[in-house]
Amino acid sequence: xxxxxxxxxxxxxxxxxxxxxxxxxxxxxxxxxxxxxxxxxxxxxxxxxxxxxxxxxxxxxxxxxxxxxxxxxxxxxxxxxxxxxxxxxxxxxxxxxxxxxxxxxxxxxxxxxxxxxxxxxxxxxxxxxxxxxxxxxxxxxxxxxxxxxxxxxxxxxxxxxxxxxxxxxxxxxxxxxxxxxxxxxxxxxxxxxxxxxxxxxxxxxxxxxxxxxxxxxxxxxxxxxxxxxxxxxxxxxxxxxxxxxxxxxxxxxxxxxxxxxxxxxxxxxxxxxxxxxxxxxxxxxxxxxxxxxxxxxxxxxxxxxxxxxxxxxxxxxxxxxxxxxxxxxxxxxxxx
Amino acid sequence: xxxxxxxxxxxxxxxxxxxxxxxxxxxxxxxxxxxxxxxxxxxxxxxxxxxxxxxxxxxxxxxxxxxxxxxxxxxxxxxxxxxxxxxxxxxxxxxxxxxxxxxxxxxxxxxxxxxxxxxxxxxxxxxxxxxxxxxxxxxxxxxxxxxxxxxxxxxxxxxxxxxxxxxxxxxxxxxxxxxxxxxxxxxxxxxxxxxxxxxxxxxxxxxxxxxxxxxxxxxxxxxxxxxxxxxxxxxxxxxxxxxxxxxxxxxxxxxxxxxxxxxxxxxxxxxxxxxxxxxxxxxxxxxxxxxxxxxxxxxxxxxxxxxxxxxxxxxxxxxxxxxxxxxxxxxxxxxxxxxxxxxxxxxxxxxxxxxxxxxxxxxxxxxxxxxxxxxxxxxxxx
Numbered sequence: 034x035x036x037x038x039x040x041x042x043x044x045x046x047x048x049x050x051x052x053x054x055x056x057x058x059x060x061x062x063x064x065x066x067x068x069x070x071x072x073x074x075x076x077x078x079x080x081x082x083x084x085x086x087x088x089x090x091x092x093x094x095x096x097x098x099x100x101x102x103x104x105x106x107x108x109x110x111x112x113x114x115x116x117x118x119x120x121x122x123x124x125x126x127x128x129x130x131x132x133x134x135x136x137x138x139x140x141x142x143x144x145x146x147x148x149x150x151x152x153x154x155x156x157x158x159x160x161x162x163x164x165x166x167x168x169x170x171x172x173x174x175x176x177x178x179x180x181x182x183x184x185x186x187x188x189x190x191x192x193x194x195x196x197x198x199x200x201x202x203x204x205x206x207x208x209x210x211x212x213x214x215x216x217x218x219x220x221x222x223x224x225x226x227x228x229x230x231x232x233x234x235x236x237x238x239x240x241x242x243x244x245x246x247x248x249x250x251x252x253x254x255x256x257x258x259x260x261x262x263x264x265x266x267x268x269x270x271x272x273x274x275x276x277x278x279x280x281x282x283x284x285x286x287x288x289x290x291x292x293x294x295x296x297x298x299x300x301x302x303x304x305x306x307x308x309x310x311x312x313x314x315x316x317x318x319x320x321x322x323x324x325x326x327x328x329x330x331x332x333x334x335x336x337x338x339x340x341x342x343x344x345x346x347x348x349x350x351x352x353x354x355x356x357x358x359x360x361x362x363x364x365x366x367x368x369x
Numbered sequence: 370x371x372x373x374x375x376x377x378x379x380x381x382x383x384x385x386x387x388x389x390x391x392x393x394x395x396x397x398x399x400x401x402x403x404x405x406x407x408x409x410x411x412x413x414x415x416x417x418x419x420x421x422x423x424x425x426x427x428x429x430x431x432x433x434x435x436x437x438x439x440x441x442x443x444x445x446x447x448x449x450x451x452x453x454x455x456x457x458x459x460x461x462x463x464x465x466x467x468x469x470x471x472x473x474x475x476x477x478x479x480x481x482x483x484x485x486x487x488x489x490x491x492x493x494x495x496x497x498x499x500x501x502x503x504x505x506x507x508x509x510x511x512x513x514x515x516x517x518x519x520x521x522x523x524x525x526x527x528x529x530x531x532x533x534x535x536x537x538x539x540x541x542x543x544x545x546x547x548x549x550x551x552x553x554x555x556x557x558x559x560x561x562x563x564x565x566x567x568x569x570x571x572x573x574x575x576x577x578x579x580x581x582x583x584x585x586x587x588x589x590x591x592x593x594x595x596x597x598x599x600x601x602x603x604x605x606x607x608x609x610x611x612x613x614x615x616x617x618x619x620x621x622x623x624x625x626x627x628x629x630x631x632x633x634x635x636x637x638x639x640x641x642x643x644x645x646x647x648x649x650x651x652x653x654x655x656x657x658x659x660x661x662x663x664x665x666x667x668x669x670x671x672x673x674x675x676x677x678x679x680x681x682x683x684x685x686x687x688x689x690x691x692x693x694x695x696x697x698x699x700x701x702x703x704x705x706x707x708x709x710x711x712x713x714x715x716x717x718x719x720x721x722x723x724x725x726x727x728x729x730x731x732x733x734x735x736x737x738x739x740x741x742x743x744x745x746x747x748x749x750x751x
Contacts (some may be wrong), residue, residue, distance in 0.1 A: 036378055229748050243750035252748055253741030257692045260376060264671075265664035271380065288660035295657065337653055340660060344652030347659060352641035355659070356457045356633070361389075363663040364670065367380040 035093035035274070045078055045100050049107035055318035061110035062182025065151050070111045070135060079116050080131065087125040094274040098215050098267070105219025105329075108321040110183070112136065112148040114212035120156035122208055127163045127199030132156055138209065139171070141202050143188035147332060150176055150184040158205045162196030170194055179328035181321070204279060207286040209333035211269050214289040217329050218263040220322045221296055224304040225255045227319050231308050242307075251303045258296040265292035268363045275365045280346065285363055287343035294336030297326040373747050374685055379671040385450045388432075388443075392451050395427055396458045407459030407634045407715075409722035412627050413588055413729070415461030416540050418498075424455075424462075425495030430469050434477060438485055439493035445677045449670070453626035459634035459719075463537060463588075468492045470625070471618050472499035472545055476567065479606030479614055484567060488543070502532045502546030502568065502592065503615070510739050513559045513612065517548040517594065519566060525600040526550075528568065531593050534733075538577050538590040543567055546594075547615060550608050563611035567603045568594070584725035616683075622734055624672040624686035629665050629693035631730060632700040635719040636662070639700075642708045642716045651707045658700055665693050684747040687740040694730040694737060701727060 052069045060066075073079040082097025083089025097117050104113045112135050120136045123129075134153030137146050141159065149155070155171050157164045170193075176186035200208075229252055232243030242248055269289035273282055301323045305312050312319045330336065347355060399405060404423075408415055424430050432448045434440025455462050473492040476485055491497035508514045517530020528548060535544060544567075551562030570577065574597040580589040606614050636658060643651045668689045675682040701723035710717055731737045 225748075229750060232750050241751065243745075246742070249745035249750055250738065250741045252750060253688070253691065253744035256374060256744055256748055257688050260374065260668060260688060261661065261664045261692055264376065264379075264667040265660060267379075268663055268667050285663075287656060288663050291657055291660040292664045295661075336657075340656030341649050341653040342656070343659065344647065344654065344656035347655060348640055348643055348647045348652060349645050351645070352637035352639070355637050355640055357393075359659065360457075360663055360666065361453075364379050364381075364667045366386060367383050 035095045037093075037095050037099045041081075041092075041096055042099050042103065045103045046106070048072055048076065048078070049103055049109050053107040053109050055321055058108045058110050058318075058321045059315075063178055063184060065112065065135060065148075066110045069109055073109075073111065073113060079113055080121060082117055083121045083125055083131065087121075088131040089121060089125070094270055098270045101212060101215035102219035102222075102263070102266075105216035105325070106223045108181075108220065108223075108325055112152070114216060115148055115152075118212040118215070119205065119208045120154075123156050123158060123163055123200055123205055124165060127197050129163070129165050129197065129199075132165055136165075137188070138205065139188045139190060140205060140209070143190065145185050146188040147179075147185050148183065149173055149186035149188050155188065155190070157190050157194065157196075158199065158202055159190075159196065160202065163199030164190075164194050164196050166190065166194055179332070181324040181328045183325075183328065201279075204282065206333055207283050210286045210290040210339065211266070211273065213329045213332050214262075214266040214269060214286070214293040217293040217297060217326055218259075218266040220326050220329070221259040221262050221293070221300050224300050224319065224322045224326065225252070225259050227322065228252060228255060228304045228307045231312070235309075248307060251307060255300050255303050258299050262293040262296040265289045271364050272362070275368075281362075284343050284346055284359065287339035288363070290334060291336040291340040291343065294330035294339075297330045301326055373749060374688060374744070375682075376668055376671040376685060377675060379667045379674060381446055381450065381670060382444070384444070385446050388447050389450045389454060392429060392454045395429070396454060396460060399423075399460070400458070405459075405461050407719070408461070409459060409634050409719050410631045410726040410729075411459055411461050412456065412463055412466045412631070413536060413726070413733075414463055414586060414722075416463040416537055417461035418464045418495075418540075420461050421465040421495035421498075423495070424465065425493060430465060430495050431473060431489070431493030434473060434489060434493060438477065438489035440489075446670075446673055449626065449673045453630060456626055456630040457633050457637075464498050464540065465492070465495045467501055467536070468497060468499035468541075469495075471501075471622060472543070472567075475545060475565075475605060475614065475618060479565070480567070481602055483602050484605070488567070497543070498537070498541035500535045500538045500541045500544040500570070500590075500592075502535060502544040504532065504534045506531055506533055506591075510736055512547070512615070513563075514553075515547060515549065515563070517546065518552070519548045519550050519564060519599065521550070522598075525598055526566065526604070528566065528594045528597045528599055531591060533580065533589070533591050535577075535590045535592045536588050538570055538592050539579065539587070541570060543569055544592070545605060547611050550611075560612040562609055563615075564608045565605040565611045565614055566599050567605055568597065568599055572597050572599075574598070582725075583728075617681075619683055619686065619735070623690040623740070624669055624676075624682070626666075626669060628690045628734070629662065629669055629696060631697045631726070632719075632723040633662075635704055635716075635723045636700050638713070638716045638719050639704045639708065642704075642713050647707075654703045654707060658696070658703060661692075661696050665689065665696060669693065684743055687735070687743045690734060691737045691740045691744070697730045698727045
């Protein structure tokens with residue numbers, strides 16, 4: 034496991050804090066914010082975690098995860114992790130050049146490809162292998178936006194694309210789920226923080242509403258769920274960077290997507306309850322976090338799909354294997 | 370996260386692997402020999418002095434204690450590993466539990482030399498057992514309102530008062546009792562004027578009355594102290610400093626594996642009971658429980674590492690206990706939905722243990738509501 038330099042976190046948070054003011058996040062809906070994308074790519078932040086030999090910025094998976102969490106926290110309206118954690122990783126594994134510009138990852142039949150309408154490159158992952166193609170090589174079909182205004186489209190890849198050997202669809206799906214879990218971990222923390230702020234600012238009955246015990250109980254519950262969510266996402270990062278096999282990668286990502294997705298239901302409900310009617314309006318910034326959370330928990334597999342997949346593999350292995358093979362394997366012990 | 374709770378990176382040191390292998394070998398052999406049958410919630414209910422003494426002989430108790438009192442001066446993370454393995458196997462560990470977890474460390478930290486030499490080696494051997502003497506009939510969550518009183522006399526103190534929820538007092542040798550040594554009205558602030566004593570539960574004037582649980586089991590007691598003489602050297606630490614001494618123990622008490630794993634043996638049994646090809650619903654529910662358990666275990670390790678590094682993550686420990694004890698209670702709720710009664714005898718026993726113990730999970734060691742208040746304050750609610 035590699036420890037993240039606090040300076041990296043400070044740098045990315047300061048960059049995104051300046052660029053991702055709520056009105057800009059709102060204005061980018063339906064597309065992306067070109068300034069944010071430019072800042073992330075020019076600073077190299079968008080390709081941290083991808084090796085320099087593959088054209089990335091270098092650094093560990095933990096570094097890339099910290100950047101993804103910051104992007105989630107600030108609701109950065111760009112497809113950062115489609116490059117840094119999913120598409121870029123596919124290219125690195127397959128020995129292909131990193132995609133140019135914002136990319137989308139076309140998985141299997143290409144339905145509901147996240148960010149496809151604004152992508153300049155497409156990382157195509159099929160049973161036949163992987164490829165990177167430009168917009169000319171694909172056709173966009175039905176299109177729309179998720180709950181947070183992030184665009185998607187059905188993508189059909191034209192004939193004549195040459196595929197090379199690369200990660201399987203299921204493994205890329207797992208990388209996508211890990212990426213969404215990290216984004217969610219950041220956004221969940223933000224929803225908690227906004228709620229704490231609001232509890233201190235808003236006064237009713239002559240005092241800050243945070244003086245009421247029931248709201249203190251809500252905040253503590255939310256902080257607990259957010260901490261558990263981040264821990265689950267971090268477990269996935271540490272297990273994967275420790276070189277886990279494909280079956281274990283699917284399991285640990287399942288746990289991450291399950292815990293983060295479940296936390297969304299709890300934290301969004303309580304955050305909106307605490308914020309009252311104002312938090313439910315277009316004016317308040319809380320929505321930029323909570324709408325993303327509702328969207329992300331469904332992307333790259335819902336927690337229901339992932340938890341069932343984990344449960345099936347655990348049941349097949351039997352009760353005696355659960356403790357030594359899974360529970361005490363995550364987080365992995367440090368290497369001697 | 371920008372709030373004030375911090376969970377630093379969590380990874381047990383590679384050096385803990387050696388003792389994990391050793392304790393697993395020991396437990397596998399004991400299981401094979403039929404020394405114990407796995408049960409749930411064994412740190413409260415599994416009182417077995419032979420088993421505790423066996424653990425002592427094998428060198429699994431007092432790992433972190435100084436060598437001069439029989440300890441091994443190993444890392445608290447080695448102890449974390451031993452404890453989580455004992456809990457996961459459902460081994461009977463209640464006899465030595467409180468003594469080894471908190472009484473020994475308190476005596477080493479605050480006790481005088483005579484007290485240390487008299488008691489600590491016996492704790493390490495798994496022979497001397499302790500209970501906790503904190504709560505009183507009118508003082509639960511509001512511990513500072515205790516009324517038990519120790520009056521100074523020649524050569525010692527005379528203690529009067531009543532303690533409740535005293536686990537295993539009928540089987541144990543001592544408790545560390547928190548009493549007032551200055552009346553509340555004369556103390557500068559309600560947290561002053563309290564002291565801790567090591568009190569022999571067989572002293573004249575101690576009456577131990579059982580409090581049966583709804584399960585019918587006898588773990589808890591009411592301990593009535595009437596003019597009980599306690600010699601001077603049994604005063605723990607400084608007279609009047611009892612509150613600070615008690616608070617210092619809380620992070621150790623709240624974030625350990627026992628706040629996550631009390632019903633783990635039932636979860637393992639559930640995985641077997643649903644069979645290798647479970648329904649989608651059963652698979653998903655098991656997946657959720659295991660996902661949460663692994664996330665919370667990471668937080669628990671993070672707190673243990675902070676403690677080991679000399680920090681005092683009291684709030685983080687409170688948060689882990691809140692989450693962990695909720696999970697302990699969810700496991701039997703899920704288990705009973707997925708496996709009807711009468712299919713599997715071992716499962717039924719573990720389920721009964723867990724269902725009937727569950728109300729205690731979110732009460733003992735500080736109710737979850739009190740813990741959430743601590744967390745909210747740390748989050749910065751003013």
